[in-house]
Amino acid sequence: MEEEEEEARGLLADGPDDAGRDAPAVPGALPALCDPRRLAHRLLVLLLMCFLGFAIFAMIIRLPFRLRLNGWGTIIFSCFVCIGQVIFALGGIFNAFWLMEFGRFVFGIGGESLAVAQNTYAVSWFKGKELNLVFGLQLSMARIGSTVNMNLMGWLYSKVEASLGSAGHTTLGVTLMIGGITCILSLICALALAYLDQRAERILHKEQGKTGEVIKLTDVKDFSLPLWLIFIICVFYYVAVFPFIGLGKVFFIEKFGFSSQAASAINSVVYVISAPMSPIFGLMVDKTGKNIIWVLCAVVTTLASHMLLAFTLWNPWIAMSLLGLSYSLLACALWPMVAFVVPEHQLGTAYGFMQSIQNLGLAIISILAGMILDTRGYLFLEVFFIACVSLSLLAVVLLYLVNRARGGNLNYSARQREEMKLSHAE
């Protein structure tokens, strides 16, 4: 009963009714935009969180570890992001590749941990029904950031080249420095969020939402078979999407005869589609449940998309649109499954581990993909990605069978989950 009331008191509730239940009376009446309990204020905070993500994903690289954080941690990592980007740009200006690599390294330390910050803030402010929607929107903004990067940076480079009069490392460095302005935006958002969070905590005397963000590596031995299968699905799926997008532009130019602009556009269509579709799919999966079936659909669709790209000369817009849809669907259906199989106090370790091995897989496969491409060409690379998706598919099938055999709850429909919750509450 309490949970129901809490959910009802989510984003949509406002006014003095909720003030009495879990918090002491608020001294004085604040304007809607500044009152932490009010919808308008929460929307403002949502906006800031989204831009935090936008700015990061506009420049992102991932690094496999997560740390405990609080408001100060967010600001520190935001600074890492800004400094890292500046070092990266300087490496371009001074034509020192090692400096660029160092810059990316520093950026990665901050960037990955800021993703955790988003999580924490989201749970803290939107605990309850709208949390899935918020995750979906955050993912959307991140993908919009990636799209903007893809389409804008090339144009920016040519403009800088035109004004400086030469192509080369200086132009690259200047372009990166200009692009780094979004990292300043991220830092501003981090400062604003930290301030608002501290203020809300002070006004409402509320605790930070507990999501178990402490890493305890000994928890790893407690992970169940379904969880390991979820990890395998995650790793083998994402290594067939991100490295492909990274190498895809020349593929579209050479095989399908696209121009450079058109090839960039089609490359970014995955992100452009996932931006609006992630919240929609999030709502859909929330309403229907049956997560494993949705994951299966997503993986099969990705397999079909890669096969279309490899073995036919059909217009690649079809295949890339399918890839975008299935990528969004998988994100909405797969990540919540971790919460179903892992107790709450281990959730942080589980998500952190999943993120880590995903990044490790991406790092290794990116290098491998480049090597395969240089020696054996695009068809073989696509076959390699098909093999990875097939491994992911194998893991999904296995997960379904294991879940079915053990009578697990991963594939419950939404109604079944409601019934389980009600029967537990009694």
Add this chain to the structure above:
Amino acid sequence: MCSCEEPRWGWGHCAPGPILLLGLLLAAPFGLLGEETRQVTLEVIPDSMGLPQNLLHIRAVGTNSTLHYVWSSLGPPAVLLVATNTPHSDLSVNWSRLLSPEPDGALMVLPKDSIQFSSALVFTRLFEFDSTNTSDVAAEPPGKPYPPYSLAEFSWNNITDSLDPATLSATFRGHPNQDPTRAFANGSLAFRVQAFSRSGRPAQPPRLLHTMDTCQLEVALVGASPRGNRSLFGLEVATLGQGPDCPSMQEQHSIDDEYAPAVFQLDQLLWGSLPSGFVQWRPVAFSQKQGGRESALPCQASPLHPTLAYPLPQSPIVRAFFGSHNNFCAFNLTFGASTGPGYWDQHYLSWSMLLGVGTPPVDALSPLVLGIMAVALGAPGFMLLAGGLFLLLGPKRK
């Protein structure tokens, strides 16, 4: 450029994709069956006074047909391609006539009535363009042209020294007779000819699949000094049409770039409806000896046009075999673009082509790709089936 309509459905002549995919799958195992071979002999024919004049006769004898490739650097480098339907045909050379101003009839393949197909390719000129102010890759011409080198005015090495019976190959290496700018002081233009007795695929890019009915030519420009900072080179190739029309040039788009990474196209010159002679090449040249994706240059081929109108460097070999009134058709190949890798990197450029008779070789998916696809698609399905059966029929849990 002659090409079929927008390639939507698959590769080849606009056939639907699934049918050709099936063809690819079926073609794969044929390599494992027993195959025919040809007996190939390479012979450098000396002239009547015993002086080597660079006339190379490659004779590939099959069970009931013979292919004659007559390569020569008398005049511009040229090749005569003759296919006969008997294993006993041979080339007869009348040297005194060949070296005279009117060489008609100096070369003959006997018996004459056994000739099924005959044609010739002549490499007439080497072009050079300055591409510094050109940004459009497909522009024709690709830059400001320098005066071309006429390959009829080159002097060539003695190919007897470069003859290699083990690989069935020989190399013509030449430089201009008159070289006022000393561009070829440390360089040369080489034509490496290689014949084959059976099907195979070389390890050297662009890894063209050859059969026993083909021979391969590799044109390499090595060490010559370019006349500009960003020089693009080109080659003019002339050929004889079978009738009043020129041979047809086709671009075949393919899904398979296993053997030439990032090259999805195969260009062909066909002299008539199959089976007849063909020339096949990949539209790519390489700026490094070991080839590879980072040194790949795009190769543009202009459409074939008849060339009665203006004088080409004439080849005595072609005139000797075919007589003097002929309709020549010519096309230009240009290698490289103004940006990216180019001849300027290592002063090296190489391009390969196949010349043969019959059906042009077709690339098929390698067994490794087919194996991986079979496992990738089969394993999840099998697992689902096995698991489903186990759940239905296996021990029931509460």
